[in-house]
Amino acid sequence: MMRGGPDGAATGLVLLHGRGGSAVDMAGLVAPLDATGFALVAPEAEGRSWWPTSFLAPSAQMEPHVARGLDAVDAAVAALALPRDRIAVLGFSQGACLGLEWAARRGAGVGAVIAFSGGLVGTSDVGGPDDALHGHAGKAFDYPTDLAGTAAVVTCHERDPHIPLARARASAEVLDGLGADARMLTHPGPGHQPMPDGIAAARDLLARLA
Numbered sequence: 524m525m526r527g528g529p530d531g532a533a534t535g536l537v538l539l540h541g542r543g544g545s546a547v548d549m550a551g552l553v554a555p556l557d558a559t560g561f562a563l564v565a566p567e568a569e570g571r572s573w574w575p576t577s578f579l580a581p582s583a584q585m586e587p588h589v590a591r592g593l594d595a596v597d598a599a600v601a602a603l604a605l606p607r608d609r610i611a612v613l614g615f616s617q618g619a620c621l622g623l624e625w626a627a628r629r630g631a632g633v634g635a636v637i638a639f640s641g642g643l644v645g646t647s648d649v650g651g652p653d654d655a656l657h658g659h660a661g662k663a664f665d666y667p668t669d670l671a672g673t674a675a676v677v678t679c680h681e682r683d684p685h686i687p688l689a690r691a692r693a694s695a696e697v698l699d700g701l702g703a704d705a706r707m708l709t710h711p712g713p714g715h716q717p718m719p720d721g722i723a724a725a726r727d728l729l730a731r732l733a
Contacts (some may be wrong), residue, residue: 532562534634534732535603535610537596539618540565541640542572549615552717556613556726560733564599568592568617577685578620578644579659589624589644596625600633608672611635611729615717616685619677620644623694626673627666627701634732635674636698637725639717640683642690643697655689664697671702674728678707678721680714 536558538549546565553559574580574588596612603610611634614622619641626636627643645662652658675698679691688709695707710718 532560533605533609534560534729535562535564535600535605536729537599537603537610537612537622538563538565539573539596539612539614539622540567540571541614541616541618544615544618545571549613549618552613552615552722555722556729558729561611561729562603562605564602566595566599568595573617573621577657577659578617578642579656579687579690581660582645582647582662585644589621592621593625593629596621597629607632608634609732611637611732613637613639613725614641615639616641616715620686623677623698626670626675626703627664627668627697629668630670630673631668633670633673635676635728636703637675637728638677638691638694639721639725640679640686640691640715641677641694642679642686643694656687664693666697666701669702670698673698673703674731675703675705676708676721676724676728677705678710678718678724680710680712680718682713683715684713685715
């Protein structure tokens, strides 16, 4: 787990890497986000992957890996030793999915969640294969968490090879339904990476915490 940032920082940022990524990779977002004044914690998944399959896989396959990931986010948030409303959780790809799932299950009171190319994992399986979900079945989103006071940004390309746009949009709607002030940004065309408009939206959100 990488830790950094100025001593005595009043705001904190948890950075969650994608499959094959690392804490160092995520640290490269700090300057573009104008987050150099934040205390930083960036946990690393064993084998640099939070789970071994698509986040769209059946719940029985996902749950053990999700549970370990959620615990890692809990530990990162605790390590910041700051009020939760002064903390943002930001992830990319797998890390974005994990960050969203943590917010929906355990994130009450957190200041912000930012998901670059991500979507909720979900709580149980629903229906059969769906072309809008890359051929996977749907998921239920049964979360009891109150996210009032939490700001959120979810981004996704129109044709993301890993994150179906339908799931990203549904995720923003779920967060909104839990009380968060959630914003969805759709990037045109194919792709799977943070984009300038997403970076700008995240930077504005973080500036409100600083």
